[in-house]
Amino acid sequence: MSEPRPGTIVFEAVDVVYPGGYQGLTEVDLRIEQGEFVVIVGLSGAGKSTLIRTINGLVPYTSGRLSVGSEVVDPHSRRRLRRLRSRVGMIFQSFNLVSRISVLHNVLVGRSSQTPTWRSLLGWYRAADQEIAFQSLERVGIVEKAYVRASSLSGGQQQRVAIARVLAQDPQVILADEPVASLDPPTAHQVLQDLRRINRELGITTIVNLHHLDMARRYADRVIGMRAGRIVFDGPVAEADDAAIEEVYQRSLTAQDVAGDPE
Numbered sequence: 334m335s336e337p338r339p340g341t342i343v344f345e346a347v348d349v350v351y352p353g354g355y356q357g358l359t360e361v362d363l364r365i366e367q368g369e370f371v372v373i374v375g376l377s378g379a380g381k382s383t384l385i386r387t388i389n390g391l392v393p394y395t396s397g398r399l400s401v402g403s404e405v406v407d408p409h410s411r412r413r414l415r416r417l418r419s420r421v422g423m424i425f426q427s428f429n430l431v432s433r434i435s436v437l438h439n440v441l442v443g444r445s446s447q448t449p450t451w452r453s454l455l456g457w458y459r460a461a462d463q464e465i466a467f468q469s470l471e472r473v474g475i476v477e478k479a480y481v482r483a484s485s486l487s488g489g490q491q492q493r494v495a496i497a498r499v500l501a502q503d504p505q506v507i508l509a510d511e512p513v514a515s516l517d518p519p520t521a522h523q524v525l526q527d528l529r530r531i532n533r534e535l536g537i538t539t540i541v542n543l544h545h546l547d548m549a550r551r552y553a554d555r556v557i558g559m560r561a562g563r564i565v566f567d568g569p570v571a572e573a574d575d576a577a578i579e580e581v582y583q584r585s586l587t588a589q590d591v592a593g594d595p596e
């Protein structure tokens with residue numbers, strides 16, 4: 334097989350056993366190509382977060398092999414993890430911004446891996462880094478908020494800042510763990526549209542956990558369905574119909590499963 338591109342992710346027989354002995358992932362075989370937009374669905378506890386978090390080493394896998402580009406994920410090497418995380422950005426449900434500081438300063442945090450520690454600590458960022466931070470804010474349409482405190486923004490705006498912070502990293506992969514679960518449906522759609530547009534414009538591999546099927550179907554190229562730590566569906570979005578998802582969930586769909594419409 335040819336050399337993987339930098340944003341290609343390959344799981345080979347990956348298991349995760351949590352310290353208490355709970356089996357979080359079982360025999361996961363998965364190849365996600367550079368530039369794909371993949372949505373992971375599954376009921377609560379199916380292993381969606383676990384799968385996403387193994388990719389940047391937040392959850393260490395316990396057997397098998399996992400690589401991003403040509404680099405094997407090594408959860409036990411802090412140096413290699415730091416290098417990996419500079420290429421793999423993460424967005425969380427709770428935004429994880431520093432609320433007391435400005436939007437611009439939060440985005441500059443995304444440049445930290447490329448900035449000497451003393452400069453980060455003093456907040457002395459190079460002009461080139463500031464330029465990248467402004468460009469990132471422009472990409473998510475909130476450059477006018479650069480000097481505002483992060484805490485004064487709405488939830489949707491805060492998530493956009495979190496996306497800008499990840500973009501400032503210049504990542505090859507974006508992982509988004511329930512990125513819209515705290516947002517109302519219209520705002521959630523705006524954030525997903527941003528992620529989708531950025532994926533298309535920049536070719537960044539993007540993996541998103543979502544609860545609502547109508548959002549998954551609207552934005553995904555490819556849908557992965559999980560149950561009890563295993564991948565039980567993997568196909569193009571056109572194949573992720575109700576029958577396929579009912580098979581993943583092992584029950585009939587409810588209105589709540591599908592909900593999340595912007596209207």
Ligand SMILES: Nc1ncnc2c1ncn2[C@@H]1O[C@H](COP(=O)(O)OP(=O)(O)OP(=O)(O)O)[C@@H](O)[C@H]1O
Pocket residue numbers: 351352353355356357375376377378379380381382383384
């Ligand atoms: N640190 C941990 N230690 C032990 N078990 C854990 C840990 N983190 C997660 N688990 C278990 O692993 C399983 C999968 O959890 P995970 O968070 O990946 O599911 P999920 O599909 O993302 O669920 P949700 O949609 O509710 O976020 C669950 O049974 C959970 O209790």
